Amino acid sequence: xxxxxxxxxxxxxxxDPLHAVSGVWDTVKEYLAREGTHLSINIVMALLIFLxxxxxTNILSRxxxxxxxxxxxxxxxxxxxxxxxxxxxxxxxxxxxISKLGINTNSLAAVLAAAGFAIGMAFQGTLGNFASGVxxxxxxxxxxxxYIEAGGTAGIVEExxxxxxxxxxGDNIAIVVPNGQISGGTIRNFSKKPTRRIDLVxxxxxxxxxxxxxxxxxxxxxxxxxxLSDPAPVVAVNELGDxxxxxxxxxxxxxxxxxxxxxxxxxxxxxxxxxRGFNIPYPTRDLHVYNESLVSGD
Numbered sequence: 001x002x003x004x005x006x007x008x009x010x011x012x013x014x015x016d017p018l019h020a021v022s023g024v025w026d027t028v029k030e031y032l033a034r035e036g037t038h039l040s041i042n043i044v045m046a047l048l049i050f051l052x053x054x055x056x057t058n059i060l061s062r063x064x065x066x067x068x069x070x071x072x073x074x075x076x077x078x079x080x081x082x083x084x085x086x087x088x089x090x091x092x093x094x095x096x097x098i099s100k101l102g103i104n105t106n107s108l109a110a111v112l113a114a115a116g117f118a119i120g121m122a123f124q125g126t127l128g129n130f131a132s133g134v135x136x137x138x139x140x141x142x143x144x145x146x147y148i149e150a151g152g153t154a155g156i157v158e159e160x161x162x163x164x165x166x167x168x169x170g171d172n173i174a175i176v177v178p179n180g181q182i183s184g185g186t187i188r189n190f191s192k193k194p195t196r197r198i199d200l201v202x203x204x205x206x207x208x209x210x211x212x213x214x215x216x217x218x219x220x221x222x223x224x225x226x227x228l229s230d231p232a233p234v235v236a237v238n239e240l241g242d243x244x245x246x247x248x249x250x251x252x253x254x255x256x257x258x259x260x261x262x263x264x265x266x267x268x269x270x271x272x273x274x275x276r277g278f279n280i281p282y283p284t285r286d287l288h289v290y291n292e293s294l295v296s297g298d
Contacts, residue, residue: 061086142191147189
């Protein structure tokens with residue numbers, strides 16, 4: 001339709017520029033006189049389509065957000081999906097309004113599709129992180145406050161976003177891990193279960209009384225009120241090492257007491273060994289020296 005405006009335009013020449021401009025203006029006036037009413041109606045209809053479409057889009061976006069909240073979808077994911085729905089509907093409204101003006105939207109839609117494909121190829125990693133973030137939020141392998149090991153690092157989860165997860169290490173360093181690295185590997189959640197088992201390996205000398213050592217280790221474990229009775233703690237001879245007899249000491253504690261109990265048990269065992277004269281042997285090696293002359297008989 002817009003091509004009709006300039007259909008009768010005369011060629012512009014350097015000799016008569018004013019006449020050329022006047023001719024264009026006359027053509028525009030003729031077109032407006034002939035199609036002005038129809039064009040005005042189309043403009044008004046396009047504005048109505050845009051305004052009403054935007055109003056309906058807002059309503060649908062809020063409605064979808066409310067449904068996701070009722071379904072207990074994570075707030076971050078719900079807001080993100082609501083924004084995507086709003087953007088898609090607004091593109092449809094704008095195309096409908098432009099089409100009402102008589103502009104062919106087929107080529108525009110093709111351009112948008114090609115641009116979307118190009119953007120998708122350029123942001124493959126970002127889109128992968130987004131998909132991983134959606135999976136993490138939906139299936140919740142960990143929550144904020146959990147201590148996890150994932151994506152080649154470990155720390156306390158401070159925030160789970162759509163594209164990345166924010167961790168804090170024990171020495172208070174902030175780490176941002178892309179969600180694709182987390183979902184693509186093994187996730188170890190140390191806070192998921194309410195209890196944890198402490199695994200200690202305690203060695204004593206071969207000359208020590210094994211029964212006395214075992215009795216002492218059981219006394220230390222059972223004397224700590226943080227150690228749980230169910231499951232029962234295990235104290236047993238695990239192996240005859242190169243320089244020591246190794247016991248395994250495996251008590252169960254509440255997750256929050258894991259590190260403090262572990263440190264206290266190690267300290268009490270070392271002090272008790274010193275008081276009772278038990279040995280904690282160092283690795284040793286026997287060295288045999290031969291006199292070559294004696295061996296050969298000289």
